[in-house]
Amino acid sequence: MSRTLKLAWRNLGRNRRRTGITGMALIVGVALSVAGYGLIDGMNAELLRALTRNELGHVQVHNPAYPDSHALGKTLNNPAALIETVSKLEDVVGVAPRVYGFALLSAKGKSIGVQLVGVEPMREQKVTTLDRQRVAGDYLDTEPTPWPRGRALSEEEQNQDAALTAAAEAEALQEIEGLDGEEAPQSAADTQRLAEILSPPPRHAPRVYMGAALAKTLSVGVGDKVHATGQTADGQAEETFFEIAGLFRTGTAGLDRGRLYLHIVDMQRFVHLYDRIHELSIVASSPHRAPQIAAELRAVLSPQDYLVRTWSEIRPDVKQMLDLNDVSMTIMIVIIFFVAALGVVNTMLMAVLERTRELGMLKALGMPARNIVGLIVAETFFLVALFSILGTSVGLLADWYMVVHGIDLSSVTSGFSVGGVTMNPVFHGEITTRGVVYPSAILAVTCFVASFYPAVRAARLRPAVGMRQT
Amino acid sequence: MKTIAISFALLAVLVRPAVAESDVSSLVERADMAYRGATSAGVFDMTVKTSSFERSYKVVLWGDEGGDKDRALVKILGPALWRGFGTLKVGDSLKLYNPRTNHVTVVSSSMLGDSWMGSHFSNDDLVKESKLAKHYEAELAKKWTADSDLGAASTFYTVLLTPKPSAPVAWARIEYTLVEHGDQIIPTRADYFRKQAQPKPSRTMTFSEVTDLGGKRLPSVMKVTVASKPGEYTRIVYKKLKLGVKIPKGKFTEQALKK
Numbered sequence: 142m143s144r145t146l147k148l149a150w151r152n153l154g155r156n157r158r159r160t161g162i163t164g165m166a167l168i169v170g171v172a173l174s175v176a177g178y179g180l181i182d183g184m185n186a187e188l189l190r191a192l193t194r195n196e197l198g199h200v201q202v203h204n205p206a207y208p209d210s211h212a213l214g215k216t217l218n219n220p221a222a223l224i225e226t227v228s229k230l231e232d233v234v235g236v237a238p239r240v241y242g243f244a245l246l247s248a249k250g251k252s253i254g255v256q257l258v259g260v261e262p263m264r265e266q267k268v269t270t271l272d273r274q275r276v277a278g279d280y281l282d283t284e285p286t287p288w289p290r291g292r293a294l295s296e297e298e299q300n301q302d303a304a305l306t307a308a309a310e311a312e313a314l315q316e317i318e319g320l321d322g323e324e325a326p327q328s329a330a331d332t333q334r335l336a337e338i339l340s341p342p343p344r345h346a347p348r349v350y351m352g353a354a355l356a357k358t359l360s361v362g363v364g365d366k367v368h369a370t371g372q373t374a375d376g377q378a379e380e381t382f383f384e385i386a387g388l389f390r391t392g393t394a395g396l397d398r399g400r401l402y403l404h405i406v407d408m409q410r411f412v413h414l415y416d417r418i419h420e421l422s423i424v425a426s427s428p429h430r431a432p433q434i435a436a437e438l439r440a441v442l443s444p445q446d447y448l449v450r451t452w453s454e455i456r457p458d459v460k461q462m463l464d465l466n467d468v469s470m471t472i473m474i475v476i477i478f479f480v481a482a483l484g485v486v487n488t489m490l491m492a493v494l495e496r497t498r499e500l501g502m503l504k505a506l507g508m509p510a511r512n513i514v515g516l517i518v519a520e521t522f523f524l525v526a527l528f529s530i531l532g533t534s535v536g537l538l539a540d541w542y543m544v545v546h547g548i549d550l551s552s553v554t555s556g557f558s559v560g561g562v563t564m565n566p567v568f569h570g571e572i573t574t575r576g577v578v579y580p581s582a583i584l585a586v587t588c589f590v591a592s593f594y595p596a597v598r599a600a601r602l603r604p605a606v607g608m609r610q611t
Numbered sequence: 612m613k614t615i616a617i618s619f620a621l622l623a624v625l626v627r628p629a630v631a632e633s634d635v636s637s638l639v640e641r642a643d644m645a646y647r648g649a650t651s652a653g654v655f656d657m658t659v660k661t662s663s664f665e666r667s668y669k670v671v672l673w674g675d676e677g678g679d680k681d682r683a684l685v686k687i688l689g690p691a692l693w694r695g696f697g698t699l700k701v702g703d704s705l706k707l708y709n710p711r712t713n714h715v716t717v718v719s720s721s722m723l724g725d726s727w728m729g730s731h732f733s734n735d736d737l738v739k740e741s742k743l744a745k746h747y748e749a750e751l752a753k754k755w756t757a758d759s760d761l762g763a764a765s766t767f768y769t770v771l772l773t774p775k776p777s778a779p780v781a782w783a784r785i786e787y788t789l790v791e792h793g794d795q796i797i798p799t800r801a802d803y804f805r806k807q808a809q810p811k812p813s814r815t816m817t818f819s820e821v822t823d824l825g826g827k828r829l830p831s832v833m834k835v836t837v838a839s840k841p842g843e844y845t846r847i848v849y850k851k852l853k854l855g856v857k858i859p860k861g862k863f864t865e866q867a868l869k870k
Contacts, residue, residue, distance in 0.1 A: 214663050245725070247716035254722055294691070306669055306689025310654060310850075313671040313688060317652040317853050328694075329710070335691035336711055368714045370707070372729055376664020377692060380709045 145512055149519035152492065153527075160524065163488040167528035168535060170481040171580045174474045175536025178576030179543055181470045184564075185463050186571045189428050192459055192562045193452050195391050198237065198268050198422030199431040201455060202227075202438065205448040207419055213242060213374040216417035218446050227423055230437055235267030235424040240405055242412040244371035246383075248359045255355060256400050257371065259408020268424045271350075271389060271402065278363035278387030281350050285406030288343035290415065294335065302335055340379060347407040348386035352397035356388050363387060373413040381411065392563035428452060459562060474583060482587040489521055489595040500599050501607020510600040517596035518589065525588045529581040537577065543570025650675045653825075653852040654688070659730045661843045668693055668728065673862050682863040687728075698727070699868040705734055708868045715865060731814075731835045731845040746780050747772035759799075760821035761792035761828060767799075773807070783807045797821065797830055813838050825852040 153160050193199055202223065207215040217223060220238055227236045240259035245252055262281040266272050272280040294302060305328050346366055361367055366382045373379055383403070390397055409415050425434050431451040438449045453460035493500065500513060551566040558564070651674045658667045669688040675681070680702035687696040695710035705718040723734045752769040759765035772785040784804040789796050799819075802812035814837050818830035831849040861867055 212663065245716060245718075245722060247714065250717045252716050252719050252722060254725060302689065302691045305691065305694065309688035309694060310669055310671075313654055313686070314851055316859065317654070317671075317851060317856060319857055332691050332694045333711070336694075339692050340711075342711070368709075368712060368716060370709065370716065374663065376659075376661065376666050376729065378729065380712050380714070382712060382714075 145516050146519055149516050150523055152516075152520050153523055156492070156495075159488060159491065163484055163524065164528040164531070166484045167481055167525065167584065168532040170477045171529050171532025171584060172535035172539065174477055174580035174583075175533055175576060176539035176543070176570075177470055177473060178579065179536070179540035179570035179572055180548075180568065181466050182573045182576050183543060183569050183571035185466055187564060187569065188459065188463065188562060189452075191392075191564055192456060193424070193428055194268075194270050195393060195562075196269060196396065196422075197452050197455060198235075199425045199428050199452050200423040200435050200438070201450055201452075202421040202423070202442070203419065203448045203450075205445070208448065211241070213372070213412055213414065216414060216419055217421065220416070220418045220421070223421060223442075223447075226441060227421065227438065230434055232426045232430045233423055233434065234426055235264065237261060237264045237268040237422045237424075238405060238418040239420040239422060240408045240412065240414060240417070241419050242371055242408065244369040244401075244411075246355075246359060246367050246369050246401070248361050248365065248367040251359050253355070253358055253399075257369075257408060257411070258400060258402050259405035259411075260402055261405050265402075268422050271391075274389040274391050275350075275387050276353050276390045278385065279348075280387055281402060281404055282348055282386065285404045285410075286343045286345065286347040288347070288407060288410045289341040290410065291340040292338060294338060298335060298338065301331065305331055305335075340377065343381060343407075343410075346382040346384040347403055347411075349383040350387050350389060350402040351385050352400050353388040353390045354394070354397040355399060355401065356385065358398065361385060369411075371411060373411070375413050377413065379411050379413070392565070393558070394563070474580060478580075478584055478587045481584060482591040485521060485524065485588045486591045486594060488524070489517060489592055490598070492520065493517065493595045493599045496599075497602065497607045500602055501604045501609075504602060505604035505608060513600040513602075514593070514596040517599055518592050521588050521592035521596075522585075525585055529584055533577060533581055536580070537572070540570050540572050540576070543568070544572060649854065650677065650856050650858050651852065651854050652856040652858075654850045656848045656850065657728075657730065658846045658848075659728075660845075661729070662840070664729075666729070673856075673858060675858055675863065684863055684867060693728075696728070697868040699863060699865065701863055706865065706868060708865075710869075713869075715869070731837050731840075731843065745775075746778035747774055747785065752786065759790045759792060760819075760830070761790060761795055761797065765790050765792035767791075781805070782813075783809070786812070795828055797828070799830070811838055820848075824849055825854045827854075 202217065204215040204217055206212070224236050224238060227233060238261055242257045242259075244255055244257050246255050247253075260271070260281070262272075262283050308328060349367075351367075356362060359367060363385050366384050368380070369383055370378065370380045383401070389402075403411075405418070409417065423434065425431060431453070435449050435451045435454075438447075442449060503513065504510075547567040547569040549567045553566075652672065654669070654671050656667060657670050659665065668690070671686050671688055673684045675683070681700070682702075683698075683700045685698040687693040695708075697708035697710075699706045699708070703720070705723065707716040707718060708714075709716070718734055725734055726732070727734050727736065750771050750773075752771045753767075754769075755767050756764055757767060759767070768787075768789045768791065770787045770789065772787060774780045774783065782803045783806050786800075786802040786804075787798060788800040789798050797818065799817070801816045803814040803816075805813045814835060817834050818832070819834070820830060820832040821828055822831045823829075824831055829849075829852070833847045835845045837843060
């Protein structure tokens, strides 16, 4: 057999130009595929990173009724124990509790409805890149704002309130009738006192972290105060001023234009959801660990109270897009290799036809047919192996460039959105095992199969006919 | 709140001596013509019931539909947490005043569709002009005779309102049911449809409890329900209504809003 291999290797060198041209085609094919995988895997990883590390995390836990209704009251039971359970799981890197709500923000004669998100500043850092997206000022303070809770009015206070309402009504009725009512100078101060029992103001304006585009809309900057009005979970209203601690820019328009982060305890106070949370976002060491972690959580959490979803379940559209990218890349590779395989078949067929006399002679000398098949297949193997290695090397060079420098599209676009996820305009490649192995492996299989036609043709040669050829 | 304004207007108009042969298409137009220049003031209790809370306010409303722009001032009289809250609309501009923080929020046009004071009325309801004849075509859908709060053998009308082409309105169809007795006409029900072919109304307003208000016989209770939120409602009960009231000077200014 070793003689067959030696013969095969030498045969490759007999027509170097032909071998070289076929080899070039293989190098280009393999290099393109390796680089293509590098680009697609890089894009997919970037998309996934943008999706999960801007906001989503890899796994989320909600009250089952929350995702559809976004009702303030649909919170998670026993968040402290839940966080502890999750933190103990293997491969969990970060766990961030969140509280959501809405407020009407107003400053300098402008107003806009925004989403408020209460986060634990330290925990959030391990889940999202929120703190690193800061473009001005500071990230959130680690300590919440001193902000006492309200209490219900006592019976005496309720009576006083009823009397104040009655007095205000009487005054309004008198005014409607065109009579001069008696002003009650006390009432404003009394009302203020009662209102502060029900809902004491914070000691100082809670510091918040705001989207840069939102700040621009309201014409405010770091250190400015904005007025916020919001509905609470128990049907009251809260109004307060927020002080802008810092501004962030994620690149995702919806977040930059319509979001404001504050300390989770301040947020719980603002919407009257003390010690309760809407969402738990979990980040694992890799997005691919998400299904495993979700399964482990589902095993210990009651499905009536906890809805556990992976990023791909929350955003099936993004998952589909990633899969689609993979499929289109694979189709491209199949096309490339179909063409490459035709080239290889052609080369080997030529090599066989050219050597009819020689092969006839080998057969006449008693070389078994299977050895002749082996010879041709081995020739193909050497051809493919040699140039696959070269092609992969060229592809890896291209990959290396894309990993280190990236492909900068910022001259064309300042960032674009894929399925609502904003991508960095500089694409970085990513070298994955499959990206390096698949092209060579697919090529080897394709060519191995393709080489059988010329090989069998050679083996079927009748020695007498073959030798008579010139 | 538009609906409050509409109902004020309707009340103001419909109780005027109705023409015996009630030509329905001109009824709406007469209503519009009549409430231009009309002023009104009233005190009412507003109860908001949602799936998560129920609360009540006592409210005073001043309205002036005359002049170049529609004007309205709403002040909350109680309870304590909301006493002194004010809403001022002048034409398309809407301002909210919060006495706790002494802050005036200028509501941008993008926020006009949001809930007003947690109720089932939107800010837009307060702001939008409600000149029905200008924006809607009216046709008589049904007419029948039955006993009503106004008296025995009253005439009921169901009027179908469809927006004129390019009318800047939120509803594709409104079904008004009115009742006429003697020289009085009052609304009993209004169904609002977002789409023309919609089988069930998006929002329904009912009028009941006919009493003496502003010297007329008028329904004192209005209840609004929204189809998308079953079980929830906002109910308004009039305590006082005066039509053609003399509006104190400077009532529709920011000073009055903050007073």
